[in-house]
Amino acid sequence: MTKLKLGMIGGGQGAFIGGVHRIASRIDDHYELVAGSLASKPDIAHASAKDLGISEDRSYSSYEEMSEKESNRDDGIDVAAIVTPNHLHYPIAEAFLKKGIHVICDKPLTHNLEDAERFYNCVKDSKALFALTHNYTGYPMVRQAREMFRSGEIGKLRVIQVEYAQDWLTLPIENEGQKQAAWRTDPSKAGMGGSIGDIGSHAFNLADFITGAKLEELCADISSFVEGRKNDDNAHVLLRYENGAKGMLWSSQVAPGNENALKIRIYGDKGGLEWEQENPNYLRVDIFGKAKKIIRRAGNETTETGTRVTRIPPGHPEGYLEGFANLYSDFAKQILALQQGVQIDESLKLVPSIDDGLKGVRFITSVVDSGLNGSKWIKF
Amino acid sequence: MTKLKLGMIGGGQGAFIGGVHRIASRIDDHYELVAGSLASKPDIAHASAKDLGISEDRSYSSYEEMSEKESNRDDGIDVAAIVTPNHLHYPIAEAFLKKGIHVICDKPLTHNLEDAERFYNCVKDSKALFALTHNYTGYPMVRQAREMFRSGEIGKLRVIQVEYAQDWLTLPIENEGQKQAAWRTDPSKAGMGGSIGDIGSHAFNLADFITGAKLEELCADISSFVEGRKNDDNAHVLLRYENGAKGMLWSSQVAPGNENALKIRIYGDKGGLEWEQENPNYLRVDIFGKAKKIIRRAGNETTETGTRVTRIPPGHPEGYLEGFANLYSDFAKQILALQQGVQIDESLKLVPSIDDGLKGVRFITSVVDSGLNGSKWIKF
Amino acid sequence: MTKLKLGMIGGGQGAFIGGVHRIASRIDDHYELVAGSLASKPDIAHASAKDLGISEDRSYSSYEEMSEKESNRDDGIDVAAIVTPNHLHYPIAEAFLKKGIHVICDKPLTHNLEDAERFYNCVKDSKALFALTHNYTGYPMVRQAREMFRSGEIGKLRVIQVEYAQDWLTLPIENEGQKQAAWRTDPSKAGMGGSIGDIGSHAFNLADFITGAKLEELCADISSFVEGRKNDDNAHVLLRYENGAKGMLWSSQVAPGNENALKIRIYGDKGGLEWEQENPNYLRVDIFGKAKKIIRRAGNETTETGTRVTRIPPGHPEGYLEGFANLYSDFAKQILALQQGVQIDESLKLVPSIDDGLKGVRFITSVVDSGLNGSKWIKF
Amino acid sequence: MTKLKLGMIGGGQGAFIGGVHRIASRIDDHYELVAGSLASKPDIAHASAKDLGISEDRSYSSYEEMSEKESNRDDGIDVAAIVTPNHLHYPIAEAFLKKGIHVICDKPLTHNLEDAERFYNCVKDSKALFALTHNYTGYPMVRQAREMFRSGEIGKLRVIQVEYAQDWLTLPIENEGQKQAAWRTDPSKAGMGGSIGDIGSHAFNLADFITGAKLEELCADISSFVEGRKNDDNAHVLLRYENGAKGMLWSSQVAPGNENALKIRIYGDKGGLEWEQENPNYLRVDIFGKAKKIIRRAGNETTETGTRVTRIPPGHPEGYLEGFANLYSDFAKQILALQQGVQIDESLKLVPSIDDGLKGVRFITSVVDSGLNGSKWIKF
16 A cells, blocks of 8 residues: 655654654554654754654754645655644644645644634645544544444433543642643643643543534633642533533543543433543443443444454454554545545544534633633533 | 330332331341331331331321320330431421430431421430431441541542432333332422432532532532423532532433442542442542552451441442441440440441531532522532 | 241351351341350350340350250240351251251351261251351342353353452461461361362352352362461362363462452353352353343343342442342241241242252362372362 | 564465564564565465565565575565464574574464474574564563562462453354464464463463463363364363462363453462453552552553553553564564674563473473373473
């Protein structure tokens, strides 16, 4: 199979998510990393490029230079992966999209709603494709949950309980030189959402991905438990969906004992579904009146939707990187279809899109808006 | 040991919780059931009494008669257990308390706040003792959680996540002759709280029991998903405790796959605690920076607080009935101390009191009040 | 319902299992404890009797006296519960059975095979009824497992994996005055089996109870890891059942982290069943080609066999004492049927019998025999 | 970093484990697949090579041709990965090792002991490096378990319980055209071990890897439950280690509900360790007298041994492929060190070696030998 040529912006030495993107791009062998503007400081950028086997002439000091030069090369990159802090997502994406280079971007889309809307228009105006790495949607059992929910297996939606809890910001480590903590708690880089932006947005997206239920109103109580922290490190949100369905969302980065405890439970008038990110190979299904069922990735009672995006037999666990890789691989197939002039298969379109990105920023903004205004109810 | 003479009001044929109280009273052999007014219909009352080995002359047709006659007997009952629907708790308790007969009463205290306040005064005015069966406080690991929290093990309180989910009201079974469902969904008997009154009150009490944190404000979104149901069958509540601590409470009786899924997680600035009623012999403890610990009932790293109220070695599970029995047994010891004129040991006072009962009704009332008034924030 | 009059032999101050039997006898209110010979030392016996509310004249200094006098009373005991160390089971039981008094006896039946055979004949010759407290058979989900297995749900038996692990004998506490440890590691009281007698016999019985498969041969490797310990504290046993089925049994009292970890897994050519004593309210069922199912006590997909012996709804856990109580209560119903001259219902006959007791001692003896003879294969 | 040039033998269309090796080689970007002899049928070999982007001139029809030509190229492969059925491992490895090409080979080493011994000598005689993919040793928490055991944390070894259960051979699918099942149940290709060779060897290796305890004797009972199946599909093995330690090993491919249920429990006189492959990010640790601890991959109380071979933070699960990749990556680092003339770090030598391979085949052979000879005890 043809490999796509990948460039990366951000993700140099000391960064976290860039490395994840690179592994995700390699797992199914659809990409080759050939160019990068890996850090804002040129020396770090070039050293990082060298580590990664990017040739010197394709290690750039700025994304502007990179988009310019790569788009002029015959063997220029097909795709740009953006893995910088949030506030840089939009200007970088714009530069590449305008050159017709496909973009895969980390979440949340942007650090504010204004940029998100511009971003949205920019994608809509471009012929290039766009993907947002709300990576939890790549887990096979999440995709099966979506299929089961949408096929009516648990009936009409009543209640969504979703949460994402971590503990790494329990102490004020942003003041102690922890680079990840520093930018993620800095409103000018991360945006106004703290925990709600960093992880609450994943929780919201997960509920949205599975159910597709339209959120109508929300009421949020947000806290900054660590003294001096500007953004929330804990958010409690009540959700009202269309048709009377209700939800609860909790995001926290100060809940000791929680590492990446993203969990969702969805209840309808016929049954319930439960899934947990830390143990992602299992989907718990309760049909009202029946014994609880545990469906295992690639195992009995799984369907094509989920099994298409697994690599190994049931009982051999796949994890975070494989789920992330599913987004990269499906996006590669989208691009290849486009390049080959064939229609993009519907199944590939589960990859989160610019619509999801805009919705996510709107969610973050609304939560903060409610939270800062007496936790009042806000239309979504 | 002297056995206390127990009378029961309610709990006849077809009832549920009365049987639980009876087993709870027998497990540690501190009570002998000798009298009862077991049902509102005399024939059922008497037939029930016969089943239970209560002699004919102590099977009464009304609680008024029972309180009158039992208080006049030399061998009259020491304690009256009230296990009727909620709206009858207060008048019955009043009758016995006024005769100086100790009362142990099912929860919630009453079906409305007015009665709850009267009840409160009545208990305070009586020399007789009172206990409320918020039975989950009887679980050894809940008591150990309380002790650990209060000793500062997890630091200053930040977040409480508590929930109680069931599924038995997923369908409108109250219209199909299910007796339990009928009264529990009937506001005139259960009070204005549906799920929030029946089980949400347990969740609130559990958080209160462990932490003692003062609730200051709440905001509730309540739903009746089953058509025609008058009370809520699902409630989502945001909680604000003193000193900036926050909480979330969910009660639901329409969440398929949940049987009696009472769960609590408490986070402080040093650690977290987790406990689940369906697997009650385990307490999960996370001290920030340390591996997760699982403390097992009566096992390693348990303390006197919890082990005093267990009967068998670790690994042999105790359950709901034993937890319930702990309330009965501690209450018996309170009464015996009083009868013997010795001081009641502090450890025995963990049994929920009239203060807890009044607080519980106020909680239910506030949730319904917020829920029916646009889910606004309400001072507690 | 008429209560049976119960006497107890053993179970005085400082004993363990006697207290369990007493609670088990009370839970469903079928028994009244009225007599006892609770300890070998008269002063302890009488002090214990007083604690338990047994009147002075029915506190006996010896079981001989007790059987004699109780059988001569009009209101003499219906049932004798034997909760002494193993070597006393037979002579005591014989004394009561010969007087026509029903006997419920702790396991294993005896400390040697000779006594077990005599015991067997004695029961067969008596008109009185006999029950052996292999209590794990009283758990509702164990009974449902038995029913499911025997109805062919998992097909023809292939493999049984059963184990019972504890850790309380990890150190030589028998030398440090721990009374339970002292007699349970003393061959003259416990018999030749250490862990295999105390708990391995439960594991064997559990497999036998559920499957009824006939054991044909075994090969055992037994160890005494603690220096100076005379009996095994760890036993590994290979099992060959009729029709080519195979099994593995592990008993250990030196496995740190295990409290009462009795677990069984049974596989047939159509499916598998799994059950764990420490979490007894759940039965895991795998039908080949289907998702895993978790059947919950008293919940969906349970049957009369299991639900008949539960007291409370699903999700409110029952534990060890309730399972134990099921044996007491079923045995009471057997006796009442006999007293009333009606046929004993088949469902009540799940209570372990003298046949199970003899088989159990034969199993212990065979394991020790193999273990002490080069771990050779032995016909059963 | 320099990438190693990788060639693969076996692993063409329709194969399973080859794909796993390829992903494992890519995850950390230490290898580039440039040559292959991917199938015994040339057309399948070449089509497979094309799929994988191997250039035509480096797709070979036989391993002999491949070893010859690749060793003559300036840019010839550094490493040959052997992923064929077991009976071909040795001749292929020999061809490459003799040319000085490093070899990474799937397990078990060979299909018989004779070849295993030749293989052993061949590796010892070669300057090239060798690695065997007993991949479960690559899991971070397995490596931490090894470190903890060897540092004496659980004391002197007493008992090992290890098992590997699957269910995919419950029915005779080898007769129905399932290619994997066909060769894995064919003694001429898989060797004399069925389940014991395919997965029991992993279980044995895991116990060996963690404890290093010397096996002295074994006694095995092996079965072929599926009619007509030549090799065992279930094996029960008793183990005697040096210094009186004992063990039990169970392998089964006919245990419905088990997917890849590799589990190990190790007990010493001070504590116990538990690990399960299906949930590999957790290590359960019991220090006698302490609460149970759960150590999570990359989380609190982990050490360099385990964290060195993880890529992402705790709570984001890594799985089978990442564990497998750890072997590939450590082997790459071994080779690079050799190429650069620097000493190979001790930590890299955890990768299973030819010694492990030979020991594994000896284990399989001994089990079958015992099993076919009346399940007698055999010196190891």
